[in-house]
Amino acid sequence: MARGLKGVENVYTQHQPLLFQTMESIIKGRLRDVDYPFLGNHFQQGRPQDVIIFIVGGTTYEESRSVALENANNSGIRFILGGSVILNSKRFLKDLEEAQRTAKSSSNII
Secondary structure: OHHHHOOOOOHHHOOOOHHHHHHHHHHHOOOOOOOOOOOOOOOOOOOOOEEEEEEOOOEEHHHHHHHHHHHHOOOOOEEEEEEOOEEOHHHHHHHHHHHHHHHHHHHHHO
16 A cells, blocks of 8 residues: 555545546646637637636635646636635535425425
8 A cells, every 4th residue: 555655645645537538628728618618708818818717606725726736837828716605615515404494484385
């Protein structure tokens, strides 16, 4: 087991969120307009300089870390991350409880 972990700073940071793959697609110019609409000139040549990513429902610290690492790579694109909330385990469990209460109250109405 230890042999497989050589050179790894932190086992918990090895996972890359979907946002990382999305940013890589933007950098390589392979992001589909149908799936990811954008504002501005659709016929603009070249890569964008600034990309604002807003995640409705919340963003995680892991996603924030991915954006910071990508910005540090100096790809020529600056990513700005925003979200309706910052999610952590406590907030996630609170949202689950709220969803359960909402589901119970709406089932009592019918």
